[in-house]
Amino acid sequence: xxxxxxxxxxxxxxxxxxxxxxxxxxxxxxxxxxxxxxxxxxxxxxxxxxxxxxxxxxxxxxxxxxxxxxxxxxxxxxxxxxxxxxxxxxxxxxxxxxxxxxxxxxxxxxxxxxxxxxxxxxxxxxxxxxxxxxxxxxxxxxxxxxxxxxxxxxxxxxxxxxxxxxxxxxxxxxxxxxxxxxxxxxxxxxxxxxxxxxxxxxxxxxxxxxxxxxxxxxxxxxxxxxxxxxxxxxxxxxxxxxxxxxxxxxxxxxxxxxxxxxxxxxxxxxxxxxxxxxxxxxxxxxxxxxxxxxxxxxxxxxxxxxxxxxxxxxxxxxxxxxxxxxxxxxxxxxxxxxxxxxxxxxxxxxxxxxxxxxxxxxxxxxxxxxxxxxxxxxxxxxxxxxxxxxxxxxxxxxxxxxxxxxxxxxxxxxxxxxxxxxxxxxxxxxxxxxxxxxxxxxxxxxxxxxxxxxxxxxxxxxxxxxxxxxxxxxxxxxxxxxxxxxxxxxxxxxxxxxxxxxxxxxxxxxxx
Amino acid sequence: xxxxxxxxxxxxxxxxxxxxxxxxxxxxxxxxxxxxxxxxxxxxxxxxxxxxxxxxxxxxxxxxxxxxxxxxxxxxxxxxxxxxxxxxxxxxxxxxxxxxxxxxxxxxxxxxxxxxxxxxxxxxxxxxxxxxxxxxxxxxxxxxxxxxxxxxxxxxxxxxxxxxxxxxxxxxxxxxxxxxxxxxxxxxxxxxxxxxxxxxxxxxxxxxxxxxxxxxxxxxxxxxxxxxxxxxxxxxxxxxxxxxxxxxxxxxxxxxxxxxxxxxxxxxxxxxxxxxxxxxxxxxxxxxxxxxxxxxxxxxxxxxxxxxxxxxxxxxxxxxxxxxxxxxxxxxxxxxxxxxxxxxxxxxxxxx
Ligand SMILES: Nc1ncnc2c1ncn2[C@@H]1O[C@H](COP(=O)(O)OP(=O)(O)OP(=O)(O)O)[C@@H](O)[C@H]1O
Ligand SMILES: [Mg+2]
Numbered sequence: 001x002x003x004x005x006x007x008x009x010x011x012x013x014x015x016x017x018x019x020x021x022x023x024x025x026x027x028x029x030x031x032x033x034x035x036x037x038x039x040x041x042x043x044x045x046x047x048x049x050x051x052x053x054x055x056x057x058x059x060x061x062x063x064x065x066x067x068x069x070x071x072x073x074x075x076x077x078x079x080x081x082x083x084x085x086x087x088x089x090x091x092x093x094x095x096x097x098x099x100x101x102x103x104x105x106x107x108x109x110x111x112x113x114x115x116x117x118x119x120x121x122x123x124x125x126x127x128x129x130x131x132x133x134x135x136x137x138x139x140x141x142x143x144x145x146x147x148x149x150x151x152x153x154x155x156x157x158x159x160x161x162x163x164x165x166x167x168x169x170x171x172x173x174x175x176x177x178x179x180x181x182x183x184x185x186x187x188x189x190x191x192x193x194x195x196x197x198x199x200x201x202x203x204x205x206x207x208x209x210x211x212x213x214x215x216x217x218x219x220x221x222x223x224x225x226x227x228x229x230x231x232x233x234x235x236x237x238x239x240x241x242x243x244x245x246x247x248x249x250x251x252x253x254x255x256x257x258x259x260x261x262x263x264x265x266x267x268x269x270x271x272x273x274x275x276x277x278x279x280x281x282x283x284x285x286x287x288x289x290x291x292x293x294x295x296x297x298x299x300x301x302x303x304x305x306x307x308x309x310x311x312x313x314x315x316x317x318x319x320x321x322x323x324x325x326x327x328x329x330x331x332x333x334x335x336x337x338x339x340x341x342x343x344x345x346x347x348x349x350x351x352x353x354x355x356x357x358x359x360x361x362x363x364x365x366x367x368x369x370x371x372x373x374x375x376x377x378x379x380x381x382x383x384x385x386x387x388x389x390x391x392x393x394x395x396x397x398x399x400x401x402x403x404x405x406x407x408x409x410x411x412x413x414x415x416x417x418x419x420x421x422x423x424x425x426x427x428x429x430x431x432x433x434x435x436x437x438x439x440x441x442x443x444x445x446x447x448x449x450x451x452x453x454x455x456x457x458x459x460x461x462x463x464x465x466x467x468x469x470x471x472x473x474x475x476x477x478x479x480x481x482x483x484x485x486x487x488x489x490x491x492x493x494x495x496x497x498x499x500x501x502x503x504x505x506x507x508x509x510x511x512x
Numbered sequence: 513x514x515x516x517x518x519x520x521x522x523x524x525x526x527x528x529x530x531x532x533x534x535x536x537x538x539x540x541x542x543x544x545x546x547x548x549x550x551x552x553x554x555x556x557x558x559x560x561x562x563x564x565x566x567x568x569x570x571x572x573x574x575x576x577x578x579x580x581x582x583x584x585x586x587x588x589x590x591x592x593x594x595x596x597x598x599x600x601x602x603x604x605x606x607x608x609x610x611x612x613x614x615x616x617x618x619x620x621x622x623x624x625x626x627x628x629x630x631x632x633x634x635x636x637x638x639x640x641x642x643x644x645x646x647x648x649x650x651x652x653x654x655x656x657x658x659x660x661x662x663x664x665x666x667x668x669x670x671x672x673x674x675x676x677x678x679x680x681x682x683x684x685x686x687x688x689x690x691x692x693x694x695x696x697x698x699x700x701x702x703x704x705x706x707x708x709x710x711x712x713x714x715x716x717x718x719x720x721x722x723x724x725x726x727x728x729x730x731x732x733x734x735x736x737x738x739x740x741x742x743x744x745x746x747x748x749x750x751x752x753x754x755x756x757x758x759x760x761x762x763x764x765x766x767x768x769x770x771x772x773x774x775x776x777x778x779x780x781x782x783x784x785x786x787x788x789x790x791x792x793x794x795x796x797x798x799x800x801x802x803x804x805x806x807x808x809x810x811x812x813x814x815x816x817x818x819x820x821x822x823x824x825x826x827x828x829x830x831x832x833x834x835x836x837x838x839x840x841x842x843x844x845x846x847x848x849x850x851x852x853x854x855x856x857x858x859x860x861x862x863x864x
Contacts, residue, residue: 308733332735346733349726351793360723361734363716371715399792415734 012446020045020199022067022169025078028222028224029062033331034064036225036392037073046167049191051211051232053244054221055434056406057392061089063221064173079464080167089204089405089432090179090344091155094142099128099154102143103161134186136295143414147299148341148428149460150180171207173484174205174405175318175457177432178341180460181495184293190216200373200386207461208240208347218344222246239482245436254287254446254468256486261285264454265336265423266337267305274300276478278314278469282423282454293498296475299341304426308346318422332361335422339412339429341458343405347412350401354391355382357400358415385414406437413444423454425488442468462494476500522535546838547789547799551806558721558813565748566814573693575808580697581606581763583754583804585775586782587705588752590793592652592711593795595784600617600797601641604663609634611667613823614676617721631769634754637663640654642743653767667769676767687762697759701801704752709797720743773852781799782807785835807831 020043029037037059044050051070052060063069070088075184087090093102100122107468115479126139137146143154159170172191176184192241193212195201205211211218213231218235220243227241234245261284270278275297282288292298304310305316310326315325324330327341328338340346348357359366359378366381368374382396389410391403400408409430416424432440445468449455459465465472474482474497480498558566559812565571585606617625637659644655688694692833712718723731724741732738755773761767784802785807787793811824 024853033713257663306733328733329735329737340734345727346729349723349730352723353727356719357734360731360736363719367716371717372710372712373719375714434583 011292020169022081022084022202023078023260024063024067024080027063027065027066027077027079028074029059032299035224037066037221040221040224040226042219042226043230044169044191045239046200047195048196048217048219049195049201049203051205051215051221052219052221053205053211053240054285055209055212056432056437057404058221058244058434059224060072060221061068061173062224062397064088064171064204065203067171077302080169080205083163084171085159087152087159087170087172087175093143093155093158095345096142096360097111098142098308099137099139100145101157102154103139110331120383126157129161131156132186133157133190134183134294144345147294149180149294149299151185152176153183153294154176156190160190160194161252163222165194165197166169167200168199169200170194171202171204171339174206174432175203176205176207176210178428178460180291180293181462182499183460204433206438208237208435209463211240212237218243220244221258244434253440257285261452261454262472264318265305265456266315266317267399268315270301270372271312272297272304272309274299275304275310275311275460277474277482278478280305280473280480282456284422284452284454285449286471287436287449287455287457287469289465289472289474290456290460290475290496291465292475296300296498297478298458298475299427301475302338302427302456303340305456306336307342308338311482313337332419336425337361337416337419337421337423337496339409339416339427340429343408343431348408348415350381350408351399352396354400354403354411355379355396357411358382358385358396358418361415362419380420385418386411387445389414405432409441410437413441417444417448419447420451421453423456424448426457426459428456428459428461430459430461438464462491465494466488466491474498537808541557545789546804547785547802550804551809554806554809554813555716558809558816562813562816566813570636571812571816575812576698577695578806579804580695580701581759582775582778582782582808583801584697584701584704584756584759585753586779586786586800586804587701587708587797588749588756589779589783590786590795590797590800591708591712591721591752591786592742592745592749593861594718595653595721596728596746596759597645597742597744599641599746599749600638600653600776601660601663602749602753603773603776604660604667604755605634605637605753605772606757606760606775607667607752607769608637608663608854609747609770610760611671611676611757611767614679614761615670615760617683618676623686626683630754630758631751633758634750636750637754638747639743642746643751645746646739646742650817664773667772671769673769675769676761677765679761679765679767683762683767685762686763687759697763700755700759704755705797705801706753708748711795731854777825777832778804778807778828779834781835783830786833788838803831803835 012074023155026040027037028035040257042050042062046403052063052211054060062071062088066073067081067084068088073079091104103126123139130137130139130153133156134148135157136483137150143151150334154511156175175187179187187208191203192199201482210412212235215232218228218230218232218240263281264284265282267278267280268355278301280299290298302307304311304340307323307328307330315322318334318336323336343435344350349360354376359382363373366374368376386396391410392407403411408433415427426445430441433441445455457465458466467507469489470486472484472489472494473480474484474494476498481500585602589602612633613630615627616629617623621629641656641659644650644659645652667670687695687697693700712721720731720736720741721732723736724738728738757772760771782800782803783795785796785803789799789802790796791799807828813825813826814823
C-alpha cells in the first residue's frame with residue numbers, strides 16, 4: 001500500500017515499429033511476505049509470439065496484472081509498451097451482463113452516448129464476433145449462465161474487438177484452459193493472424209504442446225525469477241519441463257486394470273436444455289472420460305449427474321438409490337462428489353481459508369461437545385490433506401484466493417477425496433494447473449480409483465483423457481455418439497469422433 | 513479473539529509457526545484493530561478536553577445502557593450480512609417489536625405472554641422475508657426494502673400513529689432494572705453477542721453461514737443448504753430485533769412508533785465498521801459491538817464538549833463512509849473484505 005507514492009513505472013510510447021513493442025526491465029513485485037516477481041526483464045518484438053511458462057505461483061499472472069496496472073510494481077521497474085489488450089486468467093467479464101453488453105458492441109457500431117441502442121444489430125454483431133472464435137451460443141444470456149468455454153470465447157472476442165493489432169500488444173493469460181482442441185485451434189489461428197499483422201503477443205499456458213506449436217520464443221519463470229529466454233525452436237517438450245520445474249520430472253503413468261467393479265452409478269435418459277437423452281454407467285474403480293465439442297453437452301454432463309444443474313427428465317441411481325434432481329446436498333450424502341470447471345464461481349469459496357474450504361462439505365466428524373467445531377481436529381485433518389496434496393505454500397489459514405490456481409485446485413480435489421466418495425465427477429480437473437500439480441492430481445485420481453471410487457472425467461484436454469481413462473464417451477448434439485474402449489483410444493480418434501468425421505462408428509448404445 | 517487464536521498457533525505445527533511475529537504484528541496492526549486505536553485516541557482527546565464530565569463513571573454507565581439496544585440491533589444484523597443478505601428492514605423490525613409489545617400490554621396481556629408473542633412475530637417476519645428471497649427469488653436488497661415499508665405501515669396501523677403510553681413500572685423494570693449498577697439490557701447484549709459469536713465462529717452452522725455469504729453457488733455445491741441458511745439467519749435476526757424492540761418500549765414505558773427506523777443507520781455503520789476489525793474483513797460480532805461503543809464514545813465526547821444535536825447522525829454517516837472506504841482501499845492487500853465483495857455483488861446483480 002505504502003508504495004503508491006514512490007516511483008511510478010514509466011509507460012512511454014516507443015518510437016517507430018522497429019524496436020520492441022513491449023519492454024520490461026528489472027520488474028519486481030512483493031506481496032506481504034512473498035516476492036511474486038523478482039527482477040524480471042524481457043522484450044517482445046512486432047510479429048512475435050512469446051510464451052511465458054512456469055509452475056503455479058511462479059508469477060505469470062502477477063506479471064500480467066502489473067502490465068495491466070492492476071498491481072503497482074516495486075520501485076525501479078521499467079515497463080514500456082504500446083496499446084495493450086488483455087485476456088486475464090479470470091477473464092474479467094461482468095457476470096450479470098450479457099455477452100452483448102460485455103462486448104460493448106455499441107462502440108464499434110458507432111452508437112455513442114445517449115443514442116438509442118439497436119438491439120438486433122447489436123445482437124448480430126456480437127454473434128459475428130463470437131463466431132470468429134468458434135462460439136455459437138445465446139449472446140443475450142448473462143455471462144454467469146453460459147459455460148466456462150463460452151465465457152472464454154466472449155473474453156477473447158472482447159479483447160480483439162475494435163483493436164488494430166499492428167504495432168500493439170496482446171496478452172493472453174491461460175486462454176485455452178477451458179477450450180477444447182478444436183476451439184483452441186480457432187484461437188491459435190486468430191493469434192497467428194494478429195502476430196502476422198504486426199502485433200506483439202504474450203501467451204501464457206500450461207499446455208506445453210500449445211506453447212511449442214504457437215510461440216517464437218519461450219520465457220520461463222521460476223519463483224518469480226526469469227530463468228530462461230530461448231527461441232522456441234531450441235526446446236522440446238522434455239527440455240521445457242526441465243526449464244519449468246528446475247529438474248527432470250518423473251511423469252505420472254496411470255496403471256490400467258482390465259476387470260471392472262460393480263456398477264457405482266447408473267444414469268438413464270438424462271434430458272436437459274442441452275442433453276437429449278444420455279445413458280451412462282460408471283463402475284467402481286473405473287475412470288470414464290467424456291469428450292465433445294462446445295455445445296455437445298460435455299460441459300453439462302457432470303453437473304447434471306451431480307444435481308448442480310436441473311434435469312428435465314431421466315434418473316440417476318447410486319447404490320440402488322434414485323437421486324433427487326438439483327439437490328447437491330442429497331447427492332453428496334449418497335456418495336457423489338463434483339469438481340466443477342469454474343473454480344472461481346462454483347468450485348470453492350475464495351474468500352474463506354484453504355482449511356475452511358477443505359472441511360466445508362463434511363463438518364459432522366469435526367463436531368464436539370455443544371455443537372462446537374473441534375478446531376484441533378480440523379487442523380490435524382487439514383494438515384494431513386495439505387501434506388498429501390503438497391499445498392504450496394503450506395499455509396491452510398490463508399484465504400484460498402491468495403493461492404495460485406493449481407494450489408486452489410488441489411484444495412478442491414482434497415475436499416472431495418476427504419469424503420471418500422463412491423463416484424467422483426470431475427469437470428476439467430487440471431484446468432490451469434502446472435505439469436507437476438497435474439501429475440499430483442492425476443495421482444490423487446488414481447488413488448481414489450484404487451480405493452474403489454468410480455470416476456468421470458470431462459475434459460477438453462485430450463492428452464489428459466488419453467492418460468487417464470479406461471473408457472471414453474463422445475458426446476455430440478446432446479447424445480452419446482460413440483464409446484471407445486482403452487485400446488481404441490488415440491488423439492486423432494477422439495478429435496474425429498468429436499467432430500463427427502468418422503463414419504465407421506454409427507451412434508451406439510454405450511451400455512453392455 | 514484473534515489475539516487468542518494467534519497465541520494458540522504459536523505453539524503449533526512448524527507451518528503455522530512460519531512467521532509468528534508477523535502474525536502478532538498483523539493482529540495488533542492498525543488495520544485489524546483500528547477501532548481500538550481510534551477509541552484510545554478519542555478517549556485521550558476528550559479526557560483532556562472535557563475531563564470533569566467525560567471521565568465521570570456515570571457518563572460511562574449511561575453510555576453502556578444507552579447503546580445496548582443499538583448494539584443488539586447491530587449484532588442481529590451481523591447474522592444475515594454474514595450469509596450475504598442485506599437486511600434493510602432491520603429498523604422497521606425494531607419498530608414492530610416495540611409497538612407490538614406496547615399494544616399487547618395495553619390489551620392487558622401479561623408481560624411474559626407479551627414478550628413471547630413479540631418474539632414469535634419477529635421470527636415470523638424473518639421467515640417471511642427469507643422466503644421472499646429464496647423462494648420468490650427477489651434480491652435481498654429489494655425484498656427487505658419492500659418488507660421494511662410494509663412493516664412501517666403495520667406499525668402505524670397498530671399504533672394509529674400515536675404513542676402508547678403508561679405501560680407500567682413492572683414492564684419498565686425489564687430495561688431499566690440494574691444489577692451491580694449496570695442495567696439489564698447490557699447483560700442481555702453480552703449474552704446475545706456471546707451466543708451469536710459462538711454459533712457464527714465456533715460451530716459448523718456458522719461456517720456454513722459464512723460460506724453462503726462468501727459464494728452462494730460454491731457453498732450450495734459443497735452441500736450447504738443455502739436457502740435454509742439464509743432463512744434461518746433472517747429468523748434469528750428478526751428474533752433479536754424484536755427483543756431489541758421490546759427493550760425500546762420497556763425503557764420508556766411507552767410505545768413510540770417513530771423510534772425504530774432510526775436504528776437502521778447506526779446498526780449498518782457498526783456492522784460495516786466491525787467487519788473491518790479483527791477478522792480480516794469478515795462481519796463479526798465483537799468488531800460490531802466495539803464499533804457501536806467507539807462511535808458512541810465519539811458522539812458522547814462531542815456532546816459533552818457542547819456540540820449541537822445533529823452530531824450523532826453526522827458521526828454515524830461519516831463512520832459508515834469511512835468503513836466502506838477503508839474496505840475498498842484494502843482491495844489489493846491480502847485480506848478479504850466483506851464490504852468490497854458486497855459492492856461487487858451489487859454491481860453484478862446476481863440473484864440471491
Ligand atoms: N494479492 C496477492 N497477495 C498476496 N500474494 C499474492 C497475491 N497475488 C498473488 N500472490 C502470490 O504471488 C505468487 C505468484 O502468483 P501468480 O498468480 O502470479 O502465479 P501464476 O504463475 O499465475 O500461477 P498459476 O499458473 O497458478 O496461474 C503466488 O505465490 C501467489 O500466492
Ligand atoms: Mg496465473
